[in-house]
Amino acid sequence: MKFIIIIAGFIGAGFLSEIKGQKGQAVISMMSGVGNSRKDTVLSVKIGAMQTRLPITVINGRDKGPVFSIVAGVHGYEYPPVIAVQELLKEIKPEHIRGTLIIVPVANMESFLKRTPFVNPLDQKNLNTAFPGSPTGTATDKIADLITREVISNSEIFLDIHGGDANEDLLPFVCYYNRKDKHNQTGLAREMGIKSQIGYVVSYPYNLYPSDPAKYALKQAAQQGLTALSIEAGKLGTVQRENVEMIKTAVYNMLVETGNYIAKRSKQPSIKPVIHLNQQDYVRVPEDGIFYSSLRSGDKVKKKQVLGYITDEFGNKKQDIISDSEGIILYKIGTPPVNKGETLFCIGYNQ
Numbered sequence: 231m232k233f234i235i236i237i238a239g240f241i242g243a244g245f246l247s248e249i250k251g252q253k254g255q256a257v258i259s260m261m262s263g264v265g266n267s268r269k270d271t272v273l274s275v276k277i278g279a280m281q282t283r284l285p286i287t288v289i290n291g292r293d294k295g296p297v298f299s300i301v302a303g304v305h306g307y308e309y310p311p312v313i314a315v316q317e318l319l320k321e322i323k324p325e326h327i328r329g330t331l332i333i334v335p336v337a338n339m340e341s342f343l344k345r346t347p348f349v350n351p352l353d354q355k356n357l358n359t360a361f362p363g364s365p366t367g368t369a370t371d372k373i374a375d376l377i378t379r380e381v382i383s384n385s386e387i388f389l390d391i392h393g394g395d396a397n398e399d400l401l402p403f404v405c406y407y408n409r410k411d412k413h414n415q416t417g418l419a420r421e422m423g424i425k426s427q428i429g430y431v432v433s434y435p436y437n438l439y440p441s442d443p444a445k446y447a448l449k450q451a452a453q454q455g456l457t458a459l460s461i462e463a464g465k466l467g468t469v470q471r472e473n474v475e476m477i478k479t480a481v482y483n484m485l486v487e488t489g490n491y492i493a494k495r496s497k498q499p500s501i502k503p504v505i506h507l508n509q510q511d512y513v514r515v516p517e518d519g520i521f522y523s524s525l526r527s528g529d530k531v532k533k534k535q536v537l538g539y540i541t542d543e544f545g546n547k548k549q550d551i552i553s554d555s556e557g558i559i560l561y562k563i564g565t566p567p568v569n570k571g572e573t574l575f576c577i578g579y580n581q
């Protein structure tokens with residue numbers, strides 16, 4: 231998850247043209263040449279004496295088709311996306327594919343290996359607020375820059391897979407930016423969300439100037455005019471088998487929808503009803519403390535409902551947390567400590 235802060239404000243549609251990213255050559259060279267191949271590579275990221283790496287797999291199908299990118303591990307403590315992509319890498323063969331898949335199995339290797347929620351331990355920055363990144367910045371800036379140039383700029387479809395981080399309880403959903411001046415791309419993202427079978431499809435408002443830093447990987451891809459969407463599945467720093475399976479099924483369904491997956495599938499998913507949520511209410515933590523709540527992600531809440539309460543470290547109740555809106559809990563802090571200003575609940579609803 232990424233703690234999205236929506237900045238309200240209307241920007242005329244005429245300003246909403248995309249920026250064209252500079253294309254990185256490492257992935258282009260892996261995409262060229264004979265089809266029906268798979269190549270794994272590791273891009274090295276050096277920062278003074280420190281070093282990290284960005285692993286990338288390119289699967290070239292036999293026939294031409296869309297370039298579809300799949301990224302996991304932008305937040306390295308979100309394990310179900312990482313494990314789902316590990317399994318997809320074992321299962322998907324070039325002969326199953328039309329077009330090209332660019333797969334980043336773990337975008338933030340240091341966060342993953344060092345078990346660090348939200349941030350890269352090399353520089354304490356959140357990779358998902360660093361886009362488009364910079365080739366001359368810190369480790370996180372450089373990784374964001376590589377993903378922007380090598381992955382996003384070489385793709386037509388971009389899927390960034392997240393889940394609840396170490397402390398986040400999350401309801402699985404698919405999300406995209408409702409970029410109205412990119413009707414075809416936004417429409418395809420929405421349709422892929424519906425076909426994913428995850429059941430909840432969330433749209434965020436898009437009001438970014440071309441010169442604004444996109445911050446989020448998903449928003450960077452939307453800004454560059456791609457069909458861009460995220461899967462959010464998994465929670466609380468563990469690997470839930472059902473969420474791994476849900477992510478894999480969603481990815482296969484999306485690849486079928488875009489025409490990238492051409493192999494027969496033995497098991498077709500049953501059709502789930504889809505709930506669309508186009509508004510989000512972010513309930514902030516009002517003060518540091520210990521948070522108590524009997525609510526979970528996926529629970530429905532009403533306006534003025536008590537969502538939980540905060541105590542101090544002596545157990546004294548400091549205040550109740552009250553909902554301002556009626557909707558469904560998309561994610562919440564699912565562990566006791568809370569810090570002022572954090573997103574305590576994200577409540578989704580439709581308007």
Ligand SMILES: [Zn+2]
Nearest residue numbers: 231232305392
């Ligand atoms: Zn995340």
